[in-house]
Amino acid sequence: MSVPFQALHNFRDVGTSINSHDRKRIMKSHMLYRSARPDDATAVDRERLMNEYGIRTVIDLRTNSEHIKQARQRATPVVPLEGARTVRINFIGRRFEVALLKRLGWWDLVCFLVLFILRFRLTAISLLGRKVLRPRGLPGLCHDSLLHCQSEIRETLTILSDPSSYPVLMHCTQGKDRTGLIAMLVLLLLDASVPAVQREYEESWEGLEGVRESMVREMLEVGLGSEFAGTPEGLVGEVEALLKEGWGGVEGYLESVGVDVVGLRGVLAG
Structure with missing residues (x-):
C-alpha cells in the first residue's frame, strides 16, 4: 500500500483498485488516478505526483463557481502541477444549468435571476441546490449528468x-x-462487474474521512444536504440501469455522445 499524501485526499489508482475488487485484470494500473481537489497539496505531495506517479495530465472537472470560491478563500493563487498539462472542464455546464432552471417554480426562478444579476452567484447556486438538486439526490444528479453533460x-x-x-x-x-x-x-x-465498480466508488467514503466535516459544510453552503457526502449503496447499479434503458448500455451511450469507444478501450483495457 502506498504512503498517504500529506494534504491530497481521496487519491487512488483506478486500475489497481478495480482489479483488486473484481479479482481479475480489468484495467491497466498506473494510468488513471483520481482524487479530491489538489489545491492544498504540499510541496512534498506535488513532488510525489510528478516523480513517483509521473502525472502528465490533470483533468479538473470543477465549475467556474467552485474556482471563484476557492480563489476568494486562499491567500495565494493555486499553482498548477509543474510539468503537467492541466485541462479545466466545467462539467456542470450551461446545458445542465438550463435544465435545472427549468425545474424551478416561477418565483424561485425570478429570485435566482435577480441574485445572479446582482452577482450573488453562490447564493443563487444555493437556491438551486435546495430547490432542485437536493430533492433529486445523487441518483438524480447522475441521471441529469448523463443527459445534460454529454459534451x-x-x-x-x-x-x-x-x-x-x-x-x-x-x-x-x-x-x-x-x-x-x-x-x-x-x-x-x-466490463468490470457492477459490484466491483460500486466498491471502487465506495472507497471515496474512507478517502474523504479527514475532510468530511469541511466538505459537508461546503455542501450546505450550496444548498445540498449531508447525504451528498455519502457513497450510496446501489448507485452504480442505478447508473447501469439508466444506461441500458436509454441507450442500450454504456457502449451505446458513449457512442451516442461521440466517444471513441474502441480507442478508449484499447488504451485502458488490462
Whole structure:
C-alpha cells in the first residue's frame, strides 16, 4: 500500500483498485488516478505526483463557481502541477444549468435571476441546490449528468482516449461524484462487474474521512444536504440501469455522445 499524501485526499489508482475488487485484470494500473481537489497539496505531495506517479495530465472537472470560491478563500493563487498539462472542464455546464432552471417554480426562478444579476452567484447556486438538486439526490444528479453533460463527458473521455495524456490525474472537488461518474463509465465499458465498480466508488467514503466535516459544510453552503457526502449503496447499479434503458448500455451511450469507444478501450483495457 502506498504512503498517504500529506494534504491530497481521496487519491487512488483506478486500475489497481478495480482489479483488486473484481479479482481479475480489468484495467491497466498506473494510468488513471483520481482524487479530491489538489489545491492544498504540499510541496512534498506535488513532488510525489510528478516523480513517483509521473502525472502528465490533470483533468479538473470543477465549475467556474467552485474556482471563484476557492480563489476568494486562499491567500495565494493555486499553482498548477509543474510539468503537467492541466485541462479545466466545467462539467456542470450551461446545458445542465438550463435544465435545472427549468425545474424551478416561477418565483424561485425570478429570485435566482435577480441574485445572479446582482452577482450573488453562490447564493443563487444555493437556491438551486435546495430547490432542485437536493430533492433529486445523487441518483438524480447522475441521471441529469448523463443527459445534460454529454459534451463535457465526451471532452473528458477524448483526453482519456489519447495515449499521450497518461498518466492522468482526474479530480473535481471531492473526487467522488463527477469524477466517480467518469470512472463508472470507463469501468463499465471495460466490463468490470457492477459490484466491483460500486466498491471502487465506495472507497471515496474512507478517502474523504479527514475532510468530511469541511466538505459537508461546503455542501450546505450550496444548498445540498449531508447525504451528498455519502457513497450510496446501489448507485452504480442505478447508473447501469439508466444506461441500458436509454441507450442500450454504456457502449451505446458513449457512442451516442461521440466517444471513441474502441480507442478508449484499447488504451485502458488490462
